[in-house]
Amino acid sequence: MTTIGTTEHPLRVAIVGSGPAGFYAAGQLLKCKSHPDLCVQVDMFDRLPTPWGLVRGGVAPDHPNIKAVSRVYEKTAAHPEFRFYGNVEYGVDLSHADLVERYHALVFAVGAQTDRRLGIPGEDLPGSWAATEFVAWYNGNPDYRELEFDLSHERAVVIGNGNVATDVTRMLALTRDELATTDVADHALEPLAESKVREIVVLGRRGPAQAAFTNPELLELGEMSDADVLVDPRDVELDPLSRAFIESDTATTTAKKNVEILRGYAAREPSGKPRRIVLRFLVSPVEILGYDRVEGIRICRNELVEDESGALRARRTEATEELECGLVFRSIGYRGMPLEGLPFDERRGVVPNDCGRILVGDAPLRGEYAVGWIKRGATGIIGTNKRDAQETTDLLLEDLDAGRLLDPADPDRDSLEALVAERTADLVTYAGWEAIDRAEKAAGEPHGRPRVKLCSFEELLDAARAAERVPR
Numbered sequence: 001m002t003t004i005g006t007t008e009h010p011l012r013v014a015i016v017g018s019g020p021a022g023f024y025a026a027g028q029l030l031k032c033k034s035h036p037d038l039c040v041q042v043d044m045f046d047r048l049p050t051p052w053g054l055v056r057g058g059v060a061p062d063h064p065n066i067k068a069v070s071r072v073y074e075k076t077a078a079h080p081e082f083r084f085y086g087n088v089e090y091g092v093d094l095s096h097a098d099l100v101e102r103y104h105a106l107v108f109a110v111g112a113q114t115d116r117r118l119g120i121p122g123e124d125l126p127g128s129w130a131a132t133e134f135v136a137w138y139n140g141n142p143d144y145r146e147l148e149f150d151l152s153h154e155r156a157v158v159i160g161n162g163n164v165a166t167d168v169t170r171m172l173a174l175t176r177d178e179l180a181t182t183d184v185a186d187h188a189l190e191p192l193a194e195s196k197v198r199e200i201v202v203l204g205r206r207g208p209a210q211a212a213f214t215n216p217e218l219l220e221l222g223e224m225s226d227a228d229v230l231v232d233p234r235d236v237e238l239d240p241l242s243r244a245f246i247e248s249d250t251a252t253t254t255a256k257k258n259v260e261i262l263r264g265y266a267a268r269e270p271s272g273k274p275r276r277i278v279l280r281f282l283v284s285p286v287e288i289l290g291y292d293r294v295e296g297i298r299i300c301r302n303e304l305v306e307d308e309s310g311a312l313r314a315r316r317t318e319a320t321e322e323l324e325c326g327l328v329f330r331s332i333g334y335r336g337m338p339l340e341g342l343p344f345d346e347r348r349g350v351v352p353n354d355c356g357r358i359l360v361g362d363a364p365l366r367g368e369y370a371v372g373w374i375k376r377g378a379t380g381i382i383g384t385n386k387r388d389a390q391e392t393t394d395l396l397l398e399d400l401d402a403g404r405l406l407d408p409a410d411p412d413r414d415s416l417e418a419l420v421a422e423r424t425a426d427l428v429t430y431a432g433w434e435a436i437d438r439a440e441k442a443a444g445e446p447h448g449r450p451r452v453k454l455c456s457f458e459e460l461l462d463a464a465r466a467a468e469r470v471p472r
């Protein structure tokens with residue numbers, strides 16, 4: 001039997017998706033402390049011509065420091081045994097069978113590509129947007145550049161109490177000058193700078209003690225140059241169950257601090273800034289109102305009840321009210337999508353897996369793994385994906401040692417390259433991405449911006465063509 005992982009027979013791994021999870025997994029395999037002599041080749045595929053996943057397409061434009069994490073991924077990409085195949089979509093350009101034929105192991109790192117649904121009437125009215133769409137639009141994802149957001153309305157409602165909701169809220173409240181120094185997509189800059197939105201109401205279905213915001217993100221809402229933050233003091237008077245929770249050892253420091261921050265907001269007098277961010281709690285949307293576009297939202301008051309597991313969940317009451325608004329952003333979480341050739345857990349929106357080993361029923365699928373949001377659901381910050389990827393790559397190496405990987409008929413790298421060339425005329429190699437990166441940074445420099453993003457497939461592919469067409 002051939003030993004895999006030698007210079008003659010390198011371990012060939014395909015990673016589908018080039019976001020944080022995919023890059024952490026690649027880095028861990030290419031610099032593997034437990035197997036120092038292992039010879040590994042990592043081929044990474046992404047459907048977009050650009051790498052970094054949500055670090056490019058999710059992280060808010062006014063958070064440039066967070067995007068600097070891509071420097072870690074650049075180091076991984078510089079490894080001689082790493083290849084990037086951009087603009088190659090798994091399930092379209094390459095099938096499951098194509099990969100099984102060519103790799104010893106497949107790692108799926110495709111993230112969560114769609115949004116969770118509220119399931120209420122009016123959800124699809126024009127003017128009701130998933131945060132996933134708004135985020136992808138202002139961040140220059142080429143699939144979303146044609147969207148048009150009508151920001152001529154006075155009031156927007158953001159549903160959800162997570163960090164994506166804080167991103168959406170800030171983006172609606174930044175000034176032209178603040179936006180102008182970011183890498184926000186050019187097609188979004190002018191509409192956002194000219195926005196007539198004056199009040200952004202953020203709706204949490206549970207209370208201040210259960211909000212999913214992290215402290216710095218919640219604090220930022222209180223530091224906007226153009227917007228006052230408003231919290232009704234009655235909303236921060238905790239109900240008995242929440243009070244007991246927040247005073248107990250089970251409450252996280254984040255939850256305790258969030259309550260403290262919100263109490264501080266409730267005690268503030270508005271200073272008369274042109275915009276208002278209103279944080280409301282214990283309310284759920286029941287219907288998005290309007291005839292041919294959003295004109296308002298009906299919300300109901302909730303109370304908290306303890307479920308069988310002891311968690312506090314929201315229960316609707318009969319009390320309802322209507323709020324006039326022209327825009328609704330549904331920010332209640334991202335959701336994974338099914339992948340060709342793989343099982344899918346519809347309820348959780350993930351590929352079923354046991355610590356990263358993909359499962360069919362209860363049995364692991366030989367040589368196939370998941371990392372990141374498609375493995376555990378759409379939660380966790382960038383760093384969470386490092387630990388998560390480590391768990392998966394440790395199992396992959398355990399399976400290598402136990403002879404439990406795939407046995408590909410054609411593991412030669414040339415065979416893969418010939419196949420990719422046959423399936424797509426517009427492959428973007430890592431050198432192609434570097435050419436895009438240089439072009440974007442050069443365009444940003446005269447304006448004091450980190451980059452001016454190229455936002456259509458055409459522009460991106462044109463810029464990539466400036467580089468050598470063959471993979472390094």
Ligand SMILES: Cc1cc2nc3c(=O)[nH]c(=O)nc-3n(C[C@H](O)[C@H](O)[C@H](O)COP(=O)(O)OP(=O)(O)OC[C@H]3O[C@@H](n4cnc5c(N)ncnc54)[C@H](O)[C@@H]3O)c2cc1C
Nearest residue numbers: 017019020021046047053054058090110111372373381382
């Ligand atoms: C709006 C937003 C803002 C965020 N801001 C922060 C922040 O400021 N700080 C922080 O720490 N965390 C932040 N996060 C969380 C962080 O972005 C995630 O934890 C992380 O990106 C998840 O990594 P992933 O690799 O699983 O998925 P992703 O980053 O989504 O990467 C998945 C990749 O797979 C590719 N792909 C998908 N389908 C296919 C296919 N069929 N074929 C080929 N490629 C495919 C996608 O194009 C993408 O490049 C934010 C998340 C969101 C949604």
Ligand SMILES: NC(=O)c1ccc[n+]([C@@H]2O[C@H](COP(=O)([O-])OP(=O)(O)OC[C@H]3O[C@@H](n4cnc5c(N)ncnc54)[C@H](OP(=O)(O)O)[C@@H]3O)[C@@H](O)[C@H]2O)c1
Nearest residue numbers: 160161162163164165205206212331332333334379380381
């Ligand atoms: N700056 C940053 O670090 C940053 C920025 C953006 C995102 N992220 C991370 O990315 C991950 C995803 O963020 P996210 O904001 O999309 O998700 P999230 O943190 O899970 O928040 C989702 C919010 O939606 C609410 N919700 C869910 N279903 C609902 C419904 N049917 N009706 C009303 N509300 C509903 C949830 O309330 P319940 O709690 O009641 O379920 C929760 O408040 C998080 O881990 C986040 O921290 C980080």
